Amino acid sequence: MPRRPQALFAMSAETLPSVYPPDLLDRIRARVDIDPTLTAEDFGDPRVRRVLAEAEILLTGWGCPYIDAPVLEAAPRLRAVLHAAGSVKGILAPGWWERGLIVSSAATANALPVAEYTLGMILLAGKDAFAARERYRARRTFTTGEIQPGIGNFGRRVGIIGASRIGRRLIELLRPFDFQVMLADPHVGEDEAAALGVRPLPLDQLMGAGDIVTVHAPALPETRHMIGRHELALMPDGAVLINTARGSLVDTDALAEEVRTGRISAVLDVTDPEPLPADSPLFGLPNVFLTPHLAGSQGNEVRRLGLSAADELERLLTGRPLVHQVDPTAFERIA
Known part of the structure; x- marks a missing residue:
């Protein structure tokens, strides 16, 4: 033998x-x-x-x-x-x-649960589920059959930052849904974007166009705080930022200032620092949904x-x- x-x-x-x-x-x-x-x-x-x-x-x-x-x-x-x-x-x-x-x-194996988690967050964010939960918990009642304007996933514009393994897997998972999917990635050209079925946009344009923007870029020195005050200010009123990549990609202080106004919301599975300080304002904001780095394999x-x-x-x-x-x-x- x-x-x-x-x-x-x-x-x-x-x-x-x-x-x-x-x-x-x-x-x-x-x-x-x-x-x-x-x-x-x-x-x-x-x-x-x-x-x-x-x-x-x-x-x-x-x-x-x-x-x-x-x-x-x-x-x-x-x-x-x-x-x-x-x-x-x-x-x-x-x-x-x-x-x-x-x-x-x-x-690649670890990318799948992150993409699945992000898909779930996109669908829930599109239905305004996080804010609706807060309202229901506060009021303890709602009107049956009421149609709430401004929410829903039909034609929702989803911006993906980074055609990483997770970003590409998310694009695949989004295909059966009625979303308009945009991609910001300097390494992906027009032909490749067309093959992926997404609309390529520069980062600033994507931030200004996305109802929901989800971050999937690698954490590199050049991508640190790639989402800062300037980029956050471009987001439309009512938009949602999702980060399941790395906390360092988003300027935490700038995000805290922006979400405090109530103008936009955030879904954060990763933060910088991680974990957040116990006195971080992000813990207490109703328009911020925080989870403890669980999108990856668990x-x-x-x-x-x-x-x-x-x-x-x-x-x-x-x-x-x-x-x-x-x-x-x-x-x-x-x-």
């Missing part, structure tokens, strides 16, 4: 059972030599160092310690990093491609991340191309 490659889990031991439940763990152990009781949460741990010296594959996830040049030097046989989470930028130092490493990410959705990594492992070991391999040339631009 041929020797199985040596592998090592590098992630939080607490999250490992959720990412790799017993059936997925059995699949992995049938392919590689891996100790599920040894999880690298510190590459300086002597037990981890011994396995790292022989490891050909790292199965990483949330809580993985940073993989820098000294770690790579301690892993001379390492040939692949399979990440059962989203971005690898937070765990892997630039230059890994010079080692010839194959790197895969479950970012509960039974986490299994999808492990499944993605397990599938990639089998492709790697059978000589097939990986489906979710990270492109080194795009490493600096990804989230």
Whole structure:
């Protein structure tokens, strides 16, 4: 029987059972030599160092310690990093491609629940469900059969900022609905936008045209506070801003000033800072709907991340191309 490659889990031991439940763990152990009781949460741990010296594959996830040049030097046989989470930028130092490493990410799998969550928020925001809930709770009554003007999802203009994995998945999910979908992304031209079925617009025009604007750009130095006072002031009265990407993309102080006027509303699953200070005015505003960073994979959705990594492992070991391999040339631009 041929020797199985040596592998090592590098992630939080607490999250490992959720990412790799017993059936997925059995699949992995049938392919590689891996100790599920040894999880690298510190590459300086002597037990981890011994396995790292022989490891050909790292199965990483949330809580993985940073993989820098000294770690790579301690892993001379390492040939692949399979990440059962989203971005690898937070765990892997630039230059890994010079080692010839194959790197895969479950970012596509993690994009699905974020896009689903955002779709739900768009539909609820279009029906003014958040404000209606507040009114109903305050009044404890309503008029049956009353048609409320100014709400509804027929022909609603939805602006998407960023054709990221999540942004593109959201575009797909929006297709069955009667929305007018616009996209602001400097890397997407007219032809690609037409293929996606969206109307391309510069950011300022999209902010001024969208009834609902949802943010899906990567968090990069150049995108920090890309939605600030100027952009928020362009939004039409009654518009809604949704952020399920990264809090740093929106200037929190500027947003707080704008929503305090009641002119626009916000749905925020991410903030800057995160969590918000306990005295943040955003907690008490009826036109701000806050959730604690739960749009990404949670509960039974986490299994999808492990499944993605397990599938990639089998492709790697059978000589097939990986489906979710990270492109080194795009490493600096990804989230």
